[in-house]
Amino acid sequence: MLHAVAKVERTRLSAADWEQAALDLIAKQGVGAVAVEALARQLGVTKGSFYWHFPNREALLKAALERWEKQDTDQVLGQVEPIADPRARLCELFRRTGREAKSHAIYSALLRALDHPIVQPVMARVSARRLDFLTLAYRQVGMSRSVAAHRARLAYAAYVGFLQLALQLGMPRLEHAELEAYVEHVIDTLIPA
Amino acid sequence: MLHAVAKVERTRLSAADWEQAALDLIAKQGVGAVAVEALARQLGVTKGSFYWHFPNREALLKAALERWEKQDTDQVLGQVEPIADPRARLCELFRRTGREAKSHAIYSALLRALDHPIVQPVMARVSARRLDFLTLAYRQVGMSRSVAAHRARLAYAAYVGFLQLALQLGMPRLEHAELEAYVEHVIDTLIPA
DNA sequence: CCGGCACCATACTCGGCCGTATGGAAAACG
DNA sequence: CGTTTTCCATACGGCCGAGTATGGTGCCGG
Incomplete structure (x- = not known):
């Protein structure tokens, strides 16, 4: 019962979805908890999806923080x-x-x-x-x-x-x-x- | 030139030495940086030494924090x-x-x-x-x-x-x-x- | 209907760090 | 001086998470 947080809405994902999920995870468990496989489970997909949208973990972090900085200012x-x-x-x-x-x-x-x-x-x-x-x-x-x-x-x-x-x-x-x-x-x- | 910080004083180590080294590392790089192999390198020894003084990594952290709490109060x-x-x-x-x-x-x-x-x-x-x-x-x-x-x-x-x-x-x-x-x-x- | 692109799954490799096992050297001791 | 205890080195097994390779499936224009 730990996974399957929001497994409804089984449509394809975009980079923005990953960024938002990363921000949610940061809010709850901190920056260190932003792991690719953990995020993938939470989104109901696997790593294969992630590495299509982003080259690596740091790129996600960078994009997520840019997004946050904009919508926070x-x-x-x-x-x-x-x-x-x-x-x-x-x-x-x-x-x-x-x-x-x-x-x-x-x-x-x-x-x-x-x-x-x-x-x-x-x-x-x-x-x-x-x-x-x-x-x-x-x-x-x-x-x-x-x-x-x-x-x-x-x-x-x-x-x-x-x-x-x-x-x-x-x-x-x-x-x-x-x-x-x-x-x-x-x-x-x-x-x- | 990253290691060998204090390789002088090549005497045996005590648990207190490890605790103090852990506190120094915490001060400089945070709690997450407290790794036994990294600490061992900094002290000029290997992991074999550590696991004689402590059962595991958490025990060191606990002891170090107790020490800090005392000398800080x-x-x-x-x-x-x-x-x-x-x-x-x-x-x-x-x-x-x-x-x-x-x-x-x-x-x-x-x-x-x-x-x-x-x-x-x-x-x-x-x-x-x-x-x-x-x-x-x-x-x-x-x-x-x-x-x-x-x-x-x-x-x-x-x-x-x-x-x-x-x-x-x-x-x-x-x-x-x-x-x-x-x-x-x-x-x-x-x-x- | 079909080739191609977007998106994702599966199955690996690789490096880092924890913890274990075991043997060796150095001191402490009787 | 030999033995026991203390401290440390070396080597190994194993987990976890990043990143790669490659194949599969849905969708879309032509």
Whole structure:
């Protein structure tokens, strides 16, 4: 009963199907778990299929991460970017990440694979974009250039650490009420009144 | 020129030597890189030596982590615990971690292996202790129980995220001056005036 | 209806790393 | 000084996962 996850829809596969399956696996079991034969079983096919679409395992990883980077860039940040007031924009960003923490599983998994030569540059770009986003918002609420940069770093580090502790460790079982209270505390602390 | 790191001191080895070598390797290349044959090469011996001291690879990991947990518990926190004033204690803790960030390489590596069944309980204990330490200090500066708990969580998450970004990613090349300015900003933000 | 292309199965090889078996050298010991 | 214990080398068996080779099946244009 371990296999046959989605053996319905027995149509032919495309490269995109493999990439998406790889991303799903990354979210659940990390980058190291992306094995060709395991993916093939999950998709109801064999390795023979894989090596028609991709030359090797690294090519799949590269393609999957490219796909993720695209659909992630305008995912989280794009949702809150239209908010004009920078303070409200930050608040909304924090609340969303707290509420939909589980959807950051891929980001968290990639964070734990920063030593991988393929993952590293992708995460460097994504992190830089998010840091820039935060820095801009903090500047718009009146902070100086250096203070805004530091506060953005702090907020981003808190986000990264929160993901690690909440998703990997159980983070002393925080229920919804407790979590929301925590998020509000973060907002009070990291967003100037 | 990749091997023969410390082939001097050609005396017999003890289990402790293997544990220490494992910790060094964890710090540099992560938990996944702890392979017995690789360690043997680094120590200038062969596998035959290893399997005399340990029954298998997991036993080494377990012993190494026990050793680390012991020498870590009274390492960072023990140094600043005697400081009576809670505010000064927190400041000193933050400054030390910022200054000696590189010595947290093992902690950072273990953080990236939280899925490993042997690593997980160790990190759960260590994290709980550190969180308790922070929570107590925040309570002593006058915070309520819940606020102190939340602030401790935030500070600890910021610490965890900082390690990931600074050690794994290059964290946009922060030099000493920039880093100290960042630490001071963190102190101003996370420690109540 | 047929040749060709897209997609997939099957059956291998190969290298890496774990663990085992066994013999040898070096120290410790009586 | 011989024996026992401790530590290590060498050699081997086996698993697992990547990658290759090759043949098979459905679909599609002509």
